[in-house]
Amino acid sequence: xxxxxxxxxxxxxxxxxxxxxxxARLLDVLRTTLHLTGTKEGCxxxxxxxxxxxxxxxxxxxxxxxxxxVNGSSVTTIEGVASGEQLHAVQQAFIDxxxxxxxxxxxxxxxxxxxxxxxxxSPSLDQIRIGLAGNLCRxxxxxxxFEAVVTAMRIKPAS
Amino acid sequence: MRSWLAQYEMRSASDLxxxxxxxxxxxxxxxxxxxxxxxxxxxxxxxxxxxRFVDLWRINELRGIAASADSVRIGALxxxxxxxxxxxxxxxxxxxxxxxxxxxxxxxxxxxxVGGNIANASPAADLPPAxxxxxxxxxxxxxxxxxxxxxxxxxxxxxxxDLAADELIVGVTLPRERRAQGERGAGWQHRETYxxxxxxxxxxxxxxxxxxxxxxxxxxVRDIRIALGSVAPTVVRARSAEESVRNQPIGSQTIAAAxxxxxxxxxxxxxxxxxxxxxxRVAGNLLEELLS
Numbered sequence: 433x434x435x436x437x438x439x440x441x442x443x444x445x446x447x448x449x450x451x452x453x454x455x456a457r458l459l460d461v462l463r464t465t466l467h468l469t470g471t472k473e474g475c476x477x478x479x480x481x482x483x484x485x486x487x488x489x490x491x492x493x494x495x496x497x498x499x500x501x502v503n504g505s506s507v508t509t510i511e512g513v514a515s516g517e518q519l520h521a522v523q524q525a526f527i528d529x530x531x532x533x534x535x536x537x538x539x540x541x542x543x544x545x546x547x548x549x550x551x552x553x554s555p556s557l558d559q560i561r562i563g564l565a566g567n568l569c570r571x572x573x574x575x576x577x578f579e580a581v582v583t584a585m586r587i588k589p590a591s
Numbered sequence: 592m593r594s595w596l597a598q599y600e601m602r603s604a605s606d607l608x609x610x611x612x613x614x615x616x617x618x619x620x621x622x623x624x625x626x627x628x629x630x631x632x633x634x635x636x637x638x639x640x641x642x643r644f645v646d647l648w649r650i651n652e653l654r655g656i657a658a659s660a661d662s663v664r665i666g667a668l669x670x671x672x673x674x675x676x677x678x679x680x681x682x683x684x685x686x687x688x689x690x691x692x693x694x695x696x697x698x699x700x701x702x703x704x705v706g707g708n709i710a711n712a713s714p715a716a717d718l719p720p721a722x723x724x725x726x727x728x729x730x731x732x733x734x735x736x737x738x739x740x741x742x743x744x745x746x747x748x749x750x751x752x753d754l755a756a757d758e759l760i761v762g763v764t765l766p767r768e769r770r771a772q773g774e775r776g777a778g779w780q781h782r783e784t785y786x787x788x789x790x791x792x793x794x795x796x797x798x799x800x801x802x803x804x805x806x807x808x809x810x811x812v813r814d815i816r817i818a819l820g821s822v823a824p825t826v827v828r829a830r831s832a833e834e835s836v837r838n839q840p841i842g843s844q845t846i847a848a849a850x851x852x853x854x855x856x857x858x859x860x861x862x863x864x865x866x867x868x869x870x871x872r873v874a875g876n877l878l879e880e881l882l883s
Binding site for chain 2: 435453454455456457476477478479481484487490491492493495496497498500501503544547548562563565566567568
């Protein structure tokens, strides 16, 4: 590749180094290079939120982030949300409330919910809707997802 | 179809001087790249026409929102989230805050930038109408120096703007002096309205975007500023509509005159998101709502 660069960053608390084109999508580096296939590709144009990850703690669509801009940053994917065997409160609540059906939107939805609760530990239903507005789900009709976020918020404050 | 990455080149600029140097040495060759929320969409679709990009993301001097006594300066790399969390923007420029809230959703707001939104020059962009209402000025830099241009005269055709090939948008300045006009007589009323009309509440591209501020004195229109998106080749200030109601008492006659005058300000078209008829009617309705 004529324009390959070395990119060093942290994924789920582990340092990684990849050699790739700086405009490769963070999404492709995660899935193809690092085999972290929990992050899904939905629309590929920033509309659906399925590829959501946290970049330096902030929710982003990994399909819209060129890897060159990730150099020196820290990424959290769905694989890094749980602490060992202990699921994140949002993950547990999605299971308990039936917040997942086909599962394609779920990783992004969980990260969006976790990011929301990090910023605002007790959001109103309206704030939950706004926090998840960029994440499309074609199965659930959203109500169980919103219920899961409310449940997660009650289980414990976001870590 | 996905683009073939090897035909693209991206160089990360570590400071503004380096970015401007690249832009000036090969004018028109390098395209500034900020948060990527527009350009990465084109890349994935195989529709990114430019080949060489200068990544601005690391240039800290383009970040931040700073207030002085008479203005607020928004760095070109300020994101929508930065706008949403800034207390002065919230208190004094509610239309800017509203626009930031209505743009995309959280993940886009965390990455999309003010400078990128302006340079992308979409007539459907949500932030520009708010900037027009507040009389924003743009700060443009090149290795030749800096200049300021009124935002209202910046866009002059579809995706055409007063920006030389070696120039970069580095900041947006919003004057604060208007903010002090709140203290007037008892009959004085100040209104600001921001309305985005899209297919759904979040994550939609506008069919129409409307931003306005109006000062009424005993029911008579004094200062009025109206700007719209998605109804012309560029975002537009509705000067004719403003003129038609200035110093007029609000009421059905004034509203009718304003609706008529608005037709001279906008030139909506049929496209994938809406129709000319719908846009014209809703633009008039939003104007009527403002003046009711």
